[in-house]
Amino acid sequence: MAKELIRLVDCCMAFDDELVLDHINLYFNDSEFLTLLGPSGCGKTTTLRIIGGFTTPTSGEVLFDGVRMNDIPPHLRQVNTVFQRYALFPHLNVFENVAFGLRIPRTVEENGKKSKKKLPEKEIRQRVLEMLEIVSLKGFENRRISELSGGQQQRVAIARALVNRPKVLLLDEPLAALDLRLRKDMQSELKRIQQQLGITFIYVTHDQEEALAMSDTIVVMDQGKIQQIGTPEDIYNEPKNAFVADFIGESNILDGIMHQDYVVEFFNRKFKCLDKGFQPMEPVDVVIRPEDVDIVPVEKGQLRGTVTAVTFKGVHYDTIVDFKGFKWLIQTTDYHEVGKEIGIVLNPDDIHIMHKSQYSGMFGDYSSYSEEYDEINDPTYIEEEDGNLGGRGDEE
Numbered sequence: 409m410a411k412e413l414i415r416l417v418d419c420c421m422a423f424d425d426e427l428v429l430d431h432i433n434l435y436f437n438d439s440e441f442l443t444l445l446g447p448s449g450c451g452k453t454t455t456l457r458i459i460g461g462f463t464t465p466t467s468g469e470v471l472f473d474g475v476r477m478n479d480i481p482p483h484l485r486q487v488n489t490v491f492q493r494y495a496l497f498p499h500l501n502v503f504e505n506v507a508f509g510l511r512i513p514r515t516v517e518e519n520g521k522k523s524k525k526k527l528p529e530k531e532i533r534q535r536v537l538e539m540l541e542i543v544s545l546k547g548f549e550n551r552r553i554s555e556l557s558g559g560q561q562q563r564v565a566i567a568r569a570l571v572n573r574p575k576v577l578l579l580d581e582p583l584a585a586l587d588l589r590l591r592k593d594m595q596s597e598l599k600r601i602q603q604q605l606g607i608t609f610i611y612v613t614h615d616q617e618e619a620l621a622m623s624d625t626i627v628v629m630d631q632g633k634i635q636q637i638g639t640p641e642d643i644y645n646e647p648k649n650a651f652v653a654d655f656i657g658e659s660n661i662l663d664g665i666m667h668q669d670y671v672v673e674f675f676n677r678k679f680k681c682l683d684k685g686f687q688p689m690e691p692v693d694v695v696i697r698p699e700d701v702d703i704v705p706v707e708k709g710q711l712r713g714t715v716t717a718v719t720f721k722g723v724h725y726d727t728i729v730d731f732k733g734f735k736w737l738i739q740t741t742d743y744h745e746v747g748k749e750i751g752i753v754l755n756p757d758d759i760h761i762m763h764k765s766q767y768s769g770m771f772g773d774y775s776s777y778s779e780e781y782d783e784i785n786d787p788t789y790i791e792e793e794d795g796n797l798g799g800r801g802d803e804e
């Protein structure tokens with residue numbers, strides 16, 4: 409059984425009467441890699457700051473091992489933080505940057521007496537070198553910070569935060585400043601370090617791919633509220649509402665009616681699905697992932713539509729198909745030219761049903777996506793001032 413370390417109970421945060429966290433209830437387990445994922449401004453950093461002790465919630469409780477910690481300062485919590493701008497000391501070498509936290513005398517209690525004690529130099533050296541090895545910087549201890557690449561600096565920041573052996577490491581978009589290739593490398597590095605040390609990572613990102621690749625648990629947030637908590641597979645395969653379905657990957661989201669368990673109607677046609685437990689004839693949102701749709705000859709299709717745009721994406725073609733005015737995104741490795749009529753087949757496990765929510769109707773229609781391409785393909789379309797649409801020959 410996983411052991412619970414931290415729990416947020418009904419945490420709210422208001423700035424000037426504006427509610428930015430709205431009754432957050434969440435627990436964090438020992439040795440877990442948990443990611444707070446959501447768009448900019450949804451409250452991720454505020455949540456992390458509450459856990460770290462840098463701010464106090466307006467209402468609600470912060471519990472560590474069941475004990476209320478709301479007003480306990482950061483250095484008395486068993487938590488350390490890696491910020492996006494990692495603020496290393498440029499005048500100290502790698503070793504001293506990592507050793508910094510270990511050199512601060514700490515209060516110890518012996519026989520009821522409190523005194524300040526320094527760690528022996530030998531122990532400091534051993535712990536710093538051990539940590540540099542864990543972050544793959546063995547042999548770098550005498551380097552200056554300015555001689556390191558962005559990725560190496562990020563590793564120093566992580567080593568510095570881990571050398572104190574916190575139970576929990578908080579990471580606020582730590583890879584956002586790195587380029588894509590380096591970011592991917594650091595994602596697997598961080599995952600390895602977390603597993604090797606067996607400590608809890610609470611990770612903040614707005615990047616859904618990053619969250620899917622690294623996390624044991626993903627908490628999807630929007631507008632100060634938790635929208636869904638689950639494993640990466642849960643969140644991707646069983647999104648709870650249209651916001652989650654749209655934010656995690658691409659989704660076509662249609663209006664449907666759930667006739668009975670395992671039977672849904674959309675586009676005036678009944679489809680078999682794997683979902684149950686809805687009211688008879690309940691209006692629902694139907695999610696269909698672009699990679700799940702099979703394109704077949706028109707006469708074999710359950711639905712028929714017309715291709716309105718095709719974009720080559722390397723592995724597949726993003727193909728926009730118009731079904732009676734509603735445009736879907738379909739990802740397929742076969743090329744279907746614009747204007748072609750096609751049929752599609754949906755298997756029961758290609759269809760996912762969600763309850764209607766405040767997000768219904770806001771996402772999952774690719775009409776505007778395809779209009780951009782229509783405009784590019786339309787020779788009579790006049791581009792707006794400063795717009796690049798249709799522009800050729802103006803590469804940088």
Ligand SMILES: Nc1ncnc2c1ncn2[C@@H]1O[C@H](COP(=O)(O)OP(=O)(O)O)[C@@H](O)[C@H]1O
Binds near residue numbers: 454
């Ligand atoms: N100190 C503050 N004073 C006023 N508003 C704040 C403060 N900190 C955050 N906010 C607001 O709270 C909301 C959530 O911010 P934040 O937690 O930083 O979001 P995220 O990290 O998800 O981008 C935003 O609307 C932000 O403007």
Ligand SMILES: [Mg+2]
Binds near residue numbers: 453454
């Ligand atoms: Mg933030």
